[in-house]
Each structure stands twice: as C-alpha cells, then as structure tokens.
Amino acid sequence: MFIIINIKTKKLLVLSVVVLLISGCIPMSEMLTVQSENDVNGSIATPTPNLKATSTLMPDQFSLEVLKNRTYGNGDFTIDRLWYSYDRFERYYVIYDSDDSSIHGYVNVPYGEGPYPVIIMLHGYIQPEEYVTLDYTTRYADDLAQDGYIVLHPNLRNFPPSDSAERRRDNNTGYTIDVLNLLAYLREMAGKEGIFASADLNRIGIWGHSIGGSIAMRTMSVEPDTFKAVILYGAVSQRYGTVLDGSGIYDFSEVETQISIHHGENDDVIPVEQSRELCRQLEQLDKDPECYFYEGQPHTFYRDQWADPLFMERTLEFFDQYVKNISKE
Numbered sequence: 322m323f324i325i326i327n328i329k330t331k332k333l334l335v336l337s338v339v340v341l342l343i344s345g346c347i348p349m350s351e352m353l354t355v356q357s358e359n360d361v362n363g364s365i366a367t368p369t370p371n372l373k374a375t376s377t378l379m380p381d382q383f384s385l386e387v388l389k390n391r392t393y394g395n396g397d398f399t400i401d402r403l404w405y406s407y408d409r410f411e412r413y414y415v416i417y418d419s420d421d422s423s424i425h426g427y428v429n430v431p432y433g434e435g436p437y438p439v440i441i442m443l444h445g446y447i448q449p450e451e452y453v454t455l456d457y458t459t460r461y462a463d464d465l466a467q468d469g470y471i472v473l474h475p476n477l478r479n480f481p482p483s484d485s486a487e488r489r490r491d492n493n494t495g496y497t498i499d500v501l502n503l504l505a506y507l508r509e510m511a512g513k514e515g516i517f518a519s520a521d522l523n524r525i526g527i528w529g530h531s532i533g534g535s536i537a538m539r540t541m542s543v544e545p546d547t548f549k550a551v552i553l554y555g556a557v558s559q560r561y562g563t564v565l566d567g568s569g570i571y572d573f574s575e576v577e578t579q580i581s582i583h584h585g586e587n588d589d590v591i592p593v594e595q596s597r598e599l600c601r602q603l604e605q606l607d608k609d610p611e612c613y614f615y616e617g618q619p620h621t622f623y624r625d626q627w628a629d630p631l632f633m634e635r636t637l638e639f640f641d642q643y644v645k646n647i648s649k650e
Contacts, residue, residue: 394505435519445531
C-alpha cells in the first residue's frame with residue numbers, strides 16, 4: 322500500500338514515529354532513515370530500512386570456498402576400451418561420472434612400469450557440433466606421452482559425447498568440477514592394477530588452452546599444493562576475475578605451481594593483452610612466471626609453422642624440469 326504524505330503533515334509523521342518508538346512498536350534496529358526537506362527539494366523521501374542486521378550472506382555455490390569443502394569422485398570411472406596402440410604409448414577411451422554428468426575422454430599411458438608423471442590436458446572452446454574427442458590438442462597429448470607422461474584428456478561437459486549440462490554463469494565451475502572429479506579418480510586408482518598403476522601422484526602438471534587455461538587456474542586455486550607446473554596457452558585469464566582482485570574466482574596466494582604462459586600476438590579470440598596482464602599480476606605476487614609471446618600467431622598455432630614446434634619444445638622442457646624434476650644442467 323502506498324501512502325502519499327503532504328508536506329504539512331510532516332511534523333505529525335515525525336511525532337507519530339517518536340510515539341511508536343517510545344511505546345515499543347518499532348524495534349530500534351528497524352529505524353527508518355528520514356532525509357531533510359533540503360535533501361528532497363521540498364518532498365518527503367521514501368523511508369529506507371536499515372538492513373545491516375537483518376541478513377546473513379551464505380557462501381556462493383560457485384565460490385572457491387564451496388569447491389574446496391565438497392567431495393569428489395563419488396561415482397564410476399570406466400575404461401571403455403584400448404583405443405590405439407603406438408610405438409611408445411597406448412591410448413584408452415574412458416568414461417567417468419562427474420556429479421550428474423557422464424564425461425568422456427582418453428588417457429595416454431607410456432609402456433613400462435614407470436613411475437610416470439601425470440599431465441591433465443584441458444581443451445578450449447569448439448562449437449559442440451564440431452567437437453571431436455581427438456581434437457587439436459591431441460598432438461600435444463601424444464608428444465607428452467612419447468616423452469614419458471601419462472596424459473589425461475577429458476571432453477568437458479557440453480562437448481560431445483560428454484553429457485550436456487544446464488548452461489549457467491558459474492565462472493567455469495562446472496568444468497572445474499569435471500577436472501576435480503577426474504583428479505579424485507586418479508588418486509583412488511593410482512598404484513593399483515589398471516591404467517594408472519604407474520602414475521606418480523607426487524608429480525602432476527596441468528595444461529590448458531583458451532577456456533581450458535581458465536579452468537586450469539580455477540583448479541589450481543582449489544588444489545594449491547597438487548600441481549608442480551602449469552602451461553597456460555592463449556588462456557582466458559581476465560574475463561571472470563584476476564589473481565589479484567580477491568574476487569573468489571582465482572586465488573594464487575597459496576599456489577606454488579611453476580607457471581608458463583604462451584600467447585599468439587595476432588590472437589583475435591582472446592586478446593594477447595590478457596596474458597600480458599596476467600604476467601604483470603603474477604610478478605606482483607612474486608610468482609616469477611615464464612612469459613612467451615609469438616609474433617604473427619593466432620589463437621591456436623599452426624602446426625606447420627615455426628611457432629607450434631617451438632611451443633611444444635618449450636612445453637616439454639618446462640614439464641621435464643618442474644614435473645619430472647630433470648635439471649637443465
């Protein structure tokens with residue numbers, strides 16, 4: 322109900338409020354703020370309730386706090402089939418539960434007893450109707466496997482044949498949950514008979530391109546002690562928050578991961594300035610990142626030009642040093 326109050330009745334209104342307060346009808350915590358006549362230019366302001374003591378903020382369901390305090394790996398991990406055999410490694414097709422979604426992907430496993438370090442590889446965005454499991458990241462996954470790494474490559478939710486989930490503005494939380502569930506299955510199965518028998522949980526790295534880079538940053542923020550090194554390739558790093566602003570999207574305050582950033586100068590999908598700014602932010606946090614910028618290169622490097630082999634060479638050297646712990650000397 323709206324009440325129109327004439328200026329002439331203002332004194333009566335104020336007197337009424339005082340009487341009600343004295344009689345105890347209006348709690349002091351719900352007092353109304355009333356502006357002066359000068360503030361409202363001759364009209365009575367709409368009273369504004371004091372809400373400071375009337376609400377308690379609950380944690381955001383997509384916050385790092387919630388992600389850190391929930392459980393993962395509550396489902397099945399299925400080795401669907403041996404997909405391909407190569408000279409130095411085998412590729413297995415896998416399917417696993419990630420909350421209410423079924424996530425497909427593959428795992429490259431080197432021959433031999435190991436133990437082998439592990440890399441989680443996260444693809445970027447491709448139109449779902451065009452996405453295939455062996456996408457553009459396959460050449461990087463295979464090179465790492467040939468160099469003696471177990472490589473886990475999930476098709477994140479909404480990328481077929483993985484299930485589609487409700488699309489929502491969750492700061493990549495759904496994708497991050499898919500990775501954290503995969504990590505939980507790896508931990509459960511490592512050292513046991515099967516494809517992760519030779520996995521070394523003390524030597525894990527993560528690689529992410531484009532939106533996969535953002536997911537890698539989210540995952541590292543939840544698991545600050547897990548990853549020895551990360552490659553961020555044309556990464557989405559400023560869209561949802563920064564590592565400095567305390568937004569709760571990323572938190573690098575406790576992250577000790579070695580960081581290597583790579584970005585094409587001619588990227589028309591994710592501006593190269595995002596990675597330049599990320600390098601500046603990380604330097605402010607004394608994280609000492611490696612930062613490489615590739616002249617003339619687009620969002621995804623061309624495999625038949627100089628930049629892609631150089632990027633792969635730097636990737637192997639970086640992971641060998643910080644995940645395998647092989648000294649450059």
